[in-house]
Amino acid sequence: MRAIRRARPYHGICTHATTAELTMFYRPENGHGLPHNPFNAIVAPRPIGWISTRGTDGTDNLAPYSFFNAVAYEPPQVMFSSTSTKPDRGDTKDSVAQIRETGVFCVNIVRFDQRDQMNATAAALDKDQDEFTVADIEKAECESISCPRVTASPAALECKLTQIVKLPGAANFAIFGEVTGIHIDDMAMTDGVLDPSKYHPLARMGYKDYSAIRDVFTLKRPGEV
Numbered sequence: 725m726r727a728i729r730r731a732r733p734y735h736g737i738c739t740h741a742t743t744a745e746l747t748m749f750y751r752p753e754n755g756h757g758l759p760h761n762p763f764n765a766i767v768a769p770r771p772i773g774w775i776s777t778r779g780t781d782g783t784d785n786l787a788p789y790s791f792f793n794a795v796a797y798e799p800p801q802v803m804f805s806s807t808s809t810k811p812d813r814g815d816t817k818d819s820v821a822q823i824r825e826t827g828v829f830c831v832n833i834v835r836f837d838q839r840d841q842m843n844a845t846a847a848a849l850d851k852d853q854d855e856f857t858v859a860d861i862e863k864a865e866c867e868s869i870s871c872p873r874v875t876a877s878p879a880a881l882e883c884k885l886t887q888i889v890k891l892p893g894a895a896n897f898a899i900f901g902e903v904t905g906i907h908i909d910d911m912a913m914t915d916g917v918l919d920p921s922k923y924h925p926l927a928r929m930g931y932k933d934y935s936a937i938r939d940v941f942t943l944k945r946p947g948e949v
């Protein structure tokens with residue numbers, strides 16, 4: 725049976741009638757006309773980089789960023805992006821401000837059972853407040869950089885800043901880092917292989933939704949044995 729598309733009385737949105745055309749199209753500058761912005765929900769799931777940093781004044785900071793990913797193998801590199809400001813930081817947030825000061829950061833991977841702690845660290849605290857303390861999260865010292873990390877995370881990537889790219893938009897910055905040290909919890913591995921069933925990595929969906937990785941399968945590329 726063919727789906728019937730309800731008319732969308734929104735400015736700038738095309739609706740079409742045939743099966744191939746049962747697709748909403750909009751130009752972001754014209755608005756989506758939906759109850760909530762679908763953009764994040766389209767690019768989902770996104771891994772969560774739980775970013776720990778330390779300011780030059782010694783204040784530690786921890787915050788989740790889901791505009792996050794690995795971007796190269798050799799040398800290993802990651803990126804995340806920060807997209808708005810807080811009043812006591814001018815043009816950005818605490819994480820980017822501290823990375824500008826020190827040139828280092830650590831990416832902590834979030835286990836499903838760390839979801840509430842992770843969420844607590846998304847609060848916009850004053851710049852001299854430490855989310856590790858406020859959210860009661862145990863910290864350890866990184867090995868290759870002067871920076872805290874989340875002790876109980878299944879894995880953590882110590883990073884040296886390579887570049888900060890100013891993106892279009894008022895406060896959008898992409899932060900790139902080269903990984904200089906890697907921690908993997910023994911409990912996150914089975915026979916020397918990272919085993920997501922041991923820690924169920926948390927991922928960000930759209931809106932207020934999350935997912936925990938529980939369903940893993942294997943595919944070989946063409947030609948692989």
Ligand SMILES: Cc1cc2nc3c(=O)[nH]c(=O)nc-3n(C[C@H](O)[C@H](O)[C@H](O)COP(=O)(O)O)c2cc1C
Binds near residue numbers: 785789791808845
């Ligand atoms: C799961 C999750 C993902 C988030 N991802 C981002 C992101 O990618 N970019 C961003 O600017 N803020 C993101 N936020 C909001 C920041 O965590 C929040 O603004 C936080 O207060 C920033 O902390 P900071 O000022 O200590 O860096 C996210 C929040 C949550 C809960």
